[in-house]
Amino acid sequence: MTSNSPTPASPTPSQPETPIATRIRNLVIVLVAVVLGVAVFLGIQTGSETGTLAAMAKSATPLEVALTNHKPTLMEFYADWCTSCQAMAKDMGELKQEYDKEVNFVMLNVDNSKWLPEMLSYRVEAIPHFVFLNRTGEPIAMTIGEQPRPIMTANLQALATDTALPYARQRGRISEVETPIAPKASAAEDPRSHGAQVQPQS
Numbered sequence: 349m350t351s352n353s354p355t356p357a358s359p360t361p362s363q364p365e366t367p368i369a370t371r372i373r374n375l376v377i378v379l380v381a382v383v384l385g386v387a388v389f390l391g392i393q394t395g396s397e398t399g400t401l402a403a404m405a406k407s408a409t410p411l412e413v414a415l416t417n418h419k420p421t422l423m424e425f426y427a428d429w430c431t432s433c434q435a436m437a438k439d440m441g442e443l444k445q446e447y448d449k450e451v452n453f454v455m456l457n458v459d460n461s462k463w464l465p466e467m468l469s470y471r472v473e474a475i476p477h478f479v480f481l482n483r484t485g486e487p488i489a490m491t492i493g494e495q496p497r498p499i500m501t502a503n504l505q506a507l508a509t510d511t512a513l514p515y516a517r518q519r520g521r522i523s524e525v526e527t528p529i530a531p532k533a534s535a536a537e538d539p540r541s542h543g544a545q546v547q548p549q550s
Contacts, residue, residue: 401437404444405455411466413520414452414481420507421452425472427459430523432494433476439497443504444468450508458525474522480507488508489513510527 405426414421424440426433444453456463458475467474470479470487480489480503489503499515506513 395407400441401426401433401455404437404441404453405457407444407453408455409452411454411456414454417452418483419450419452420483420510421454421471421485422507423454423456423466423479423481425456425458425463425467425475425477425479425525427457427475427523427525430475432457432521432523434496436476436500439500443497443500447504447508451504472525474524476522480513480516482507483510489516491515491518491520493518493522495520534544 349466378530404424409417409421411423414423424433440453447453458467458472470477470490474492476493476495478491478492478495478500479487482488491499491503495518499518502514503515
């Protein structure tokens with residue numbers, strides 16, 4: 349008896365890949381991996397450009413410029429190891445982009461002995477330590493420790509528009525700093541001998 353059901357087709361053996369095809373496939377995989385790696389690296393770099401202490405310090409206004417360009421100034425005493433400084437870096441980088449035309453952003457690293465006179469003048473014992481200076485370089489407010497972004501935004505807005513800062517003496521989470529002992533000044537050089545306040549030096 350003849351069966352009318354179709355006979356299954358016999359499987360055709362797959363042809364082995366030629367050496368050239370294998371090389372091309374491997375080259376494409378390598379190229380895709382390299383392109384993806386570069387894209388991820390650039391994405392990380394771009395995303396963190398304004399969100400690190402290093403980026404903030406690199407783009408900061410030099411103190412001597414800030415004290416002479418007749419713009420109000422936000423001076424931040426910081427250190428690379430300060431976790432509160434690091435926690436605020438992203439917000440501060442974005443605020444700098446927003447207010448950079450109206451306000452100087454100055455970064456002073458407390459680990460650099462160059463800034464010892466400023467540390468002593470502004471009594472920096474903990475960081476982050478923010479000093480708000482008016483257009484003539486006079487300190488008008490201070491905040492110490494990690495601050496919520498709305499507080500920094502409100503203070504910067506007031507600083508930029510020459511109005512009273514709403515949060516003039518705020519305290520937040522800090523990292524303590526050991527201020528080095530300054531070299532002893534003679535009575536003639538010591539500003540404390542006649543009650544004057546030490547002014548920031550450029």
